[in-house]
Amino acid sequence: MWRYIVRRLLQMIPIIIGISIIIYLIVHMVPGSFIANQMHNSHMTPAQIKHLEDLYGVNDPIYVGYFKWIKGIVLHFDFGDSFMYRKPVTWVLGTFVQTSVKLALPAYIIEILVAVPLGILSATRQYSKTDMILTVLAFLGISFPTFFLGLLLIKIFAIDLGVLPLSGLSTAGVTYTGFAALWDTVSHLILPVVVLSVVSIGTIMRYTRMSMLEVINQDYIRTARSKGLSERVVIYKHALRNALIPIVTLLGLTLPNLFTGAIITESIFGVHGVGWVSLKAIDQRDYPLMMGFCMFVAVLTLLCNLIADILYSLVDPRVKLK
Template structure:
């Protein structure tokens, strides 16, 4: 296993290099530039001041020189400084990571639990009333855009009913401590988590249902039932374990998808996470921060694929990477 992990990590290096080239070139091809907004351009700075800023950030260097200077900084741990605040990129991103992790991991765990419950029940009771209702709801969830769902949740539960706050992580009009602060945080997270949860459950539940139906048709399931094993034992020990294999990849790769979904969710609900930082940095042409977020997203996708392979080997002893 150690040799496999080392091999996969080494294989990731040229892939990350290619991704870094692509995202850097995309930043260079973006209309406008960092000196056209924020510090300088839009504030009426003179041409001499803008030229000094370009020299300060190395924007007058050839593209290859800019790229390799940035890449060397990434390798050595210096990801550059924000054009807007002058603070280190890793420090700016690090402040937003806890909010994004709290949002995405909560949505991931809950969506996995509910998708398994719905998908297994639908697969076992195929063509029953529960299956028909679940199928209609999951197809509806797949068809609904995430941003529209978030706006509808705000309209219903915040604007119309007034049950939940519509933005932020805490109530700025009150000072909460201890359990009160935790409950206030939970109230602010309900709608953002729900908007991610409903969309992700729909796709995953369909995969779970299909996998369960496929496994139930296998000969070893019929043999287990014919041998007199209780139905609950057959489902737990044989159906769930074997049906989980194709679902693992879908579930693990949900993490990067939830991260991308957080870009819209955090922006709509005003959450101070990496997704909202990405939108703000794009508006301000803050290229170092944008590049940092994109490279972290690429690394997250690679790690998710590696985690899926490791889970495969744990679930199915026939799979070996030695």
């Protein structure tokens, strides 16, 4: 297995290089620049503008700028300095990603614990009222735009009922300790975590249902039932294990999507995470921070795919990693 992992990591290198080229080209095709934004907000002389352009490398040919950027990454793991924060991009992302993890990790756990069992239930009761109700709920969750669902929950639970906080991750101007501090954080997380998880729950539930239906209609499942095995053993020991491979693939892709999906969610709920700061970077044309965030998501996606491939061999012994 270790040889397989090392080989896959080495195969990622040219993929990451290709991704970095595409990211660099696309980001530098975005109209406007950080300096142009600064010109609108202050009165600078042409000499000052020229100095800033030289300082930030705006006038460098695009291939020169790319090689400077990739050289810093390879030699020093340096993605450059954020224009807005005037600090290394790695420091900015590392600081704000901690907040995003507080949203993404609970949402990811909720998705697995809710969507997979409901998908199994829907498949085992195909065409029943339970299946129809779950199908309708799944499509509602998939169809709701994130921003609309977020604003709707804020209107109901924060404004009308007043049972949950409106925004942020803590109550401003109040210092709690112990359990009160824990509850304060949890209460602020409830609404954004629900918004992050609802859309994915519907998708994973439908995917689980489809995968289970393909398995439970096969001959070996009918044979297991004919041997007198209980329905629970047939479904959870024989059918589920073989249906998990496509589900594991989807779950591997869901985690990176939580960070990209958090861009809207964090903006709606005023949570200063990596999604919020990346949106701010786009608005301010903070090129190093924009590229750093894109590379973070790309590498996370590749690593999650690798983990999913490794899990295949644990889920299904027939899959061998070579």
